[in-house]
Each structure stands twice: as C-alpha cells, then as structure tokens.
Amino acid sequence: MTSKKLKASITGVHGYVPDYILTNRELETLVDTTDEWIVTRTGIKERRILKGDMKGTSILGVECVKGLLNKTDTDPKEIDLIICATVTPDMLFPSTSNLIADRVGASNSYGFDISAACSGFIYALATGSQFIEAGTHKKVIVVGADKMSSIIDYEERKNCVLFGDGGGAVLLEPSEDENGIQDYLLKSDGSGGDMLCLKAGGSLKPASIETIKNKEHYIYQEGSSVFKFAVTNMADISEEIMNNNNLSSDDVAYLVPHQANKRIIDATAKRMGIGPEKVLLNIEKYGNTTAGTIPLCLWDFENKFKKGDNLILAAFGGGFTWGSLYLKWSYNN
Numbered sequence: 001m002t003s004k005k006l007k008a009s010i011t012g013v014h015g016y017v018p019d020y021i022l023t024n025r026e027l028e029t030l031v032d033t034t035d036e037w038i039v040t041r042t043g044i045k046e047r048r049i050l051k052g053d054m055k056g057t058s059i060l061g062v063e064c065v066k067g068l069l070n071k072t073d074t075d076p077k078e079i080d081l082i083i084c085a086t087v088t089p090d091m092l093f094p095s096t097s098n099l100i101a102d103r104v105g106a107s108n109s110y111g112f113d114i115s116a117a118c119s120g121f122i123y124a125l126a127t128g129s130q131f132i133e134a135g136t137h138k139k140v141i142v143v144g145a146d147k148m149s150s151i152i153d154y155e156e157r158k159n160c161v162l163f164g165d166g167g168g169a170v171l172l173e174p175s176e177d178e179n180g181i182q183d184y185l186l187k188s189d190g191s192g193g194d195m196l197c198l199k200a201g202g203s204l205k206p207a208s209i210e211t212i213k214n215k216e217h218y219i220y221q222e223g224s225s226v227f228k229f230a231v232t233n234m235a236d237i238s239e240e241i242m243n244n245n246n247l248s249s250d251d252v253a254y255l256v257p258h259q260a261n262k263r264i265i266d267a268t269a270k271r272m273g274i275g276p277e278k279v280l281l282n283i284e285k286y287g288n289t290t291a292g293t294i295p296l297c298l299w300d301f302e303n304k305f306k307k308g309d310n311l312i313l314a315a316f317g318g319g320f321t322w323g324s325l326y327l328k329w330s331y332n333n
C-alpha cells in the first residue's frame, strides 16, 4: 500500500489595514502628480498608512494573527511556528515574527522572517507548507505584512503613489483530503537587485548622516525596467505552473496576483487565458503592500472561494524574486 503525501491546507485567513486612507487627491497636494495619471498607469485609487510614532510592521502582523486565531478558534499556545514575510521589519533584528509571537501569546512557537520583497508571501507559504508536509508541525502561521510608508519619500512622485501599508495571515494545517497546496515554483535573479532596493541601512552602507542626506533609506526603483521584468516573469511563471499541473484556463477558478500594477496583472491573466471575472483585484483600495498583497486579497475575497477551487497565486518583486503557487481551496464559508 502506498502512503499518500501529506498536504498543507490554508484553514483560515485574516487581514489588516490601518484606518488612515491616503487618496490620490491628497497625493496631488504633496507631489506633482494627478489622480488620472495614477489610475491609468497603475489602477491605484487609495492606499492605507499606519500613522503614529513607534509603530512598526509587527503591529500589522499582530492584528492579522489575533484576528486569525479568533476566527479559527485557535489557542495561541497551539501554534508551532510563525513565519513572517516582510522587507520592512520593525528592526533588522530581532525578527518581526518573534515580536508577533510574543504579543499574540504564541509562547510555544518559534519563528523567523523571510525577505523576498513582493514575492515574500509566496516564498513563506511554500516554506511553511514544508513543515506541515514533513509531518513535524501541526499549526503554522504565515504572515505577509509591510509598512511601506516607512521607506517611502513623500516628496518624490515616482514611488509614493505606488505603495501602502497592510498585511494578512493564514493558518496552515495538515489537509484532511486532496485539497491544499499542490505545487509551487520559486525563482530569483540577484543580477536585478540594484534596480529595486534600499541602498543604505544594511552592512554594505550603514546609516550615516551622508546616507540620510542622500535619501538612501527610501526605496530606490527603476520603474520602467522593473515593470518589463515583472510583466514577463509573472506571466511566464503562471503559465508554467498551469502547464506543469495540466491545468487549462477553465480549470482555474481564480488568479490571486500580487497587486503592484494593474497592467502587470492584466498581462499575466492574458497569458493564462483567463477572463477578468477570475482575476482578484483590490489594488485600487490598498496599492502595493509588498508581502501583504496576496494574503489581503485572499482575505477580501474569501467568501467567493469554494472547497476544491483551483487558485493560482503569482508574484514578482525585488531581488529579483518571483513565484507562483497552485492550491486547492480547503473550506466553504
């Protein structure tokens, strides 16, 4: 008798965005831009900002995880592991996952952060699923959260229109049936690292008066080059995972794309041969929350999903990193 491979299922999802809404209209008062330019080039209408001093990404993560534990009726002490995908950790160390675990009372959990920019949540979900599939962990929480406003220059129009703050978290447990995470593809290419990065604050260029003067603690991006790589690679990897799993466009219930730019998402959907009714979009409300976009999308559209639905998650981001993940949704609401 052959034993079936254990699969990891998402058994709950919860998201969190801060209350403050930064609209395109408000951005028009800060930099030389227009609502029309932002909407046509990106699809973004507003984004959320975490206001106030001494508030880091862990606040977003804690809200997501508390909501998730509550919703799934899970005792925090039952959690074995918390993985947090983020490029805006509260501090370089300790890891944000450790801070979240402490504040939600997950005292039996260990944790670590994953840095893969906009692909962070897919990287972390694939990583978390390994611990479940190995049979060594029963409850793993995967968080994707970023406080992008902490690394944005609101005096420079190129990037401030794109990003926002927010996050989401999922609970992973062993699947009781054939549903759950079926397959994933993860890729990276460090030769693109310089095109989308934070130049200072790491060991290469520690913070100094000079780096602050040069605004090197703000995100640096060569927008149109990144755009070209993102369009090609996100579309390629989504098509590849469909081919590897013999999925036709009819088989796919929903594409859950990283929300960086609606034009990148449209190109990906076109390559997959799926219509707009199957593409989940919330970019207009939140902008690009980096590791937060995909779990926020799962949270926003959770009520649409039915047990057994085929979902394709896809992302591209700094690194460069990119990835796709194929899962069968595990529950009805």
Ligand code: COA
Binding pocket: 032, 033, 034, 037, 038, 041, 042, 118, 157, 158, 161, 162, 221, 223, 224, 225, 226, 227, 230, 260, 261, 288, 316, 317, 318
């Ligand atoms: N408002 C008005 N004009 C703006 C602007 C803004 N917020 N930002 C840039 N512009 C201007 C540029 O200065 C440029 O002007 P010029 O032609 O006089 O030089 C013009 O708009 C076109 O700029 P360009 O960068 O070529 O535009 P684009 O069509 O590539 O769109 C992005 C810019 C940033 C929206 C697009 O490149 C993009 O989405 N890139 C990927 C970003 C991303 O999502 N990264 C995260 C990881 S996936």
